[in-house]
Amino acid sequence: MSNIVKAEGFVVNTTTFKESSLIASILAKKCGKIKVLAKGVRRPKSKFCGVLELFNLDEIIFYKRESKDLYTLSDAAVLDNFGTIRAQPRRVNSAMVLCEFFDKTLPLEEPDDSTFDFLFNFLKSLRKSDDSHVRQLTFQYLLKALSGAGVRPHLENCVKCHKQIKYDNRHVDFSIGTGGIVCDKDFDDTVISLSSKTHTIMKKIYKDEDICIDDTSCDEIEKFIPDYLYYHLNGLILNSLRYLR
Numbered sequence: 001m002s003n004i005v006k007a008e009g010f011v012v013n014t015t016t017f018k019e020s021s022l023i024a025s026i027l028a029k030k031c032g033k034i035k036v037l038a039k040g041v042r043r044p045k046s047k048f049c050g051v052l053e054l055f056n057l058d059e060i061i062f063y064k065r066e067s068k069d070l071y072t073l074s075d076a077a078v079l080d081n082f083g084t085i086r087a088q089p090r091r092v093n094s095a096m097v098l099c100e101f102f103d104k105t106l107p108l109e110e111p112d113d114s115t116f117d118f119l120f121n122f123l124k125s126l127r128k129s130d131d132s133h134v135r136q137l138t139f140q141y142l143l144k145a146l147s148g149a150g151v152r153p154h155l156e157n158c159v160k161c162h163k164q165i166k167y168d169n170r171h172v173d174f175s176i177g178t179g180g181i182v183c184d185k186d187f188d189d190t191v192i193s194l195s196s197k198t199h200t201i202m203k204k205i206y207k208d209e210d211i212c213i214d215d216t217s218c219d220e221i222e223k224f225i226p227d228y229l230y231y232h233l234n235g236l237i238l239n240s241l242r243y244l245r
Contacts, residue, residue, distance in 0.1 A: 003064045011056045012099040029116045033106040036073040051076045055095045094138045096240040136213040151232040154180025172199045
């Protein structure tokens, strides 16, 4: 038996299915991440043309069956296509980073409106952001998203012995493997050096304080993020992250 469900959701991924169809991953309000099959969407005269573009906010209607986790899309309409983001490749790539993150980390059908709102706030911020702040904004939201995934970096004291660390005002030692800063007695072979400035910025991000991430700190975050994701999220690789500039 199937139920007809109407929901608002963001398109976070699409994959080709057979010759003319697509399977879309949708981060839907009140439903969580779902997968829908859009039959014939790749045909020129399909009613779904332009609807399943990445990071569109759509209103969708689909048939939900108890015994399946792939549902048939019945109807869809675009609520917001974030056209100003699509006009600039850097912003498109930025939006792709967060969409890919949620597509690869969220389990199917676990309702979580906070994640929906988080992605919506990111896209709205990205839409009105100054072009020079796109990279900064992406890392700011990506770091925050780690909290929702349960892998927030430990930044307050030694992640192993929990002792307070006396910094030299130049750098802190961060262990990728254990997920936080470490003292000189708890080094391991995954330790990297972060500037004290970058460390302070990261702490402010998690406290929702106003920040300004300069290019140097962005570079540091960009270097540590891929390894951190790989270690703590089951070998996760964000392909879109390598094109963020």
